Amino acid sequence: MEKKVRVRFAPSPTGGLHLGGVRTVLYNYLFAKQHGGDFVLRIEDTDQNRYVPGAEEYIFECLKWVGLEPDESPLHGGPYAPYRQSERKEMYRQYAEQLVKQGNAYYAFDTPAELEAMREKFRTEENPSPQYNHSLRGRMRNSLTMSEDEVSRLLKEGTPHVIRIKMPENETLTFTDIIRGEVHFNSSLVDDKVLLKADGMPTYHLAVVIDDYSMKITHAFRGEEWLPSAPVHLLLWKYLGWEQEMPQWAHFPLILKPDGHGKLSKRDGDRLGFPVFAMNWKDPRNEELTHGFRELGFLPEAFINMLAVLGWNDGTEQELFSLEELVNKFSLENVHKGGAKFNYEKAKWFNHEWIKKLPVDRWQSTVRKEFEKNGIIIKDEEKFIRVLELVKDRCTLLTDFFTQASFFFKAPEALDVASVKPKWNEDKSMFFDILSEKLTTLEEWNATAIEALFKETATEKGIKMGELQLPFRIMLVGGKFGPTVFDIAALIGKEETIARIRKGLSDIGL
RNA sequence: GGAGCGUUGGUCAAGGGGUUAAGACACCUCCCUUUCACGGAGGAAUCACGGGUUCGAUUCCCGUACGCUCUACCA
Incomplete structure (x- = not known):
């Protein structure tokens, strides 16, 4: 099974x-x-x-x-x-002690200062980081070098100590990584890692093996940075007698x-x-x-x-x-x-695709909160949805919606008059004057009707549509962005459109 | 220093003994749009290097280079 x-x-x-x-x-x-x-x-x-x-x-x-x-x-x-491993503290020591009894681990009484002194002493250009390993453990203060009596005395006195794994010499350790295939290590090159710390807590190495075993983990995945410590874990599974239960490993890039x-x-x-x-x-x-x-x-x-x-x-x-x-x-x-x-531009592309792909109601409330945070309270939910549909093509991030759509709910504060001023003239001014008059009497308020009226008026005044659309946009939006102007006018409503034209006219001046 | 792992365009990547070596992001050109985007068409750009094996290597093997990770009583 x-x-x-x-x-x-x-x-x-x-x-x-x-x-x-x-x-x-x-x-x-x-x-x-x-x-x-x-x-x-x-x-x-x-x-x-x-x-x-x-x-x-x-x-x-x-x-x-x-x-x-x-x-x-x-x-x-x-x-x-x-x-939570801190709550499983008790069980780790028991296994660590078992390893000591079996001869696969040992007590080490070296203080941090002594360890540092050791590293200092043996550090060379060839070997910048000396390891606590088979060649050095014989010179350190541990249960391998001290007499049994002394060890038990120190233990009895409560001397701070750790438990280290005793790495075997010259064994080839092999395991099959699901992603990388067979990986080999020579045990001599791995140091005697600390298993149980002086405070009684296990290190990752001990804890991960015991917990994966006791939680019946079948597949263990982790980042590639863990690959070099795999031989320690391998040995632990073996020494603890759980080799048959060892999960399959995969190390991610x-x-x-x-x-x-x-x-x-x-x-x-x-x-x-x-x-x-x-x-x-x-x-x-x-x-x-x-x-x-x-x-x-x-x-x-x-x-x-x-x-x-x-x-x-x-x-x-x-x-x-x-x-x-x-x-x-x-x-x-x-x-x-x-x-x-990592490529942030591509990450944003994915977001844009998902904004377009997902139905609006999946992110609508997130955007609404964004609006509220910026002082715009949405009262007309239906209009809000229409607006979101209208502008979503130009929003890469959910936070882009505010700049892309706030003008639908609130008149722009500052108009980019600089981009219309150079080509502005009295004719255009008159056009918008007349337009706002005519809009007042427009019965059907929709984009098609507004555009037709706009076109008709432009023809009357003998001005090209293109010359007028930008100023209209600046009046409604405040800047050179956003969807089709007539759609905007339709959505913000008659009163608001007229009000913004009036405001625009006075801002642009003559 | 050592060990382990890795290496296809600028980036993410498909592929895998014989291909015009996909696609996407970014970039460039054009079209659409008299706003900004979206969209559409096109372009430039790649198999780290050296040896083998082979009729033929980007692909298989061996080296080299380069890069990364680890080398703690951190995970």
């Missing part, structure tokens, strides 16, 4: 959720749902120094926003609770900076002017605000879509995918091996 697929995303609550993290969530989610499996969210909060209040709640809100909610988590509960090389960081976003976090993140320690995709006007559908194809594609020309389609079409085999540079 096939085991039920179970995957997990295991963030540490240290700050905003990076777009790469969201992609990892996405790929996990897609894989799980495709196989009818479970998606587990586990909080890796074993580093008490890095704990940031609010970060966990923030992660949940992000997942909710993008629609990738876990089946099990500290918030959603589940049969393998607790899902990294998302890189748009310029130069290297992992994309929050700093790059600040520097280059685009978001890196899913949502706004305010660091409680310094009140610093980092902008997120959500607040900048991205649709979750677009955000997900853009992330999905950053490192994966289905082999066809299709670029626009809904979450449902992704669940059906995603495959780890088609995930790229190489990292991809």
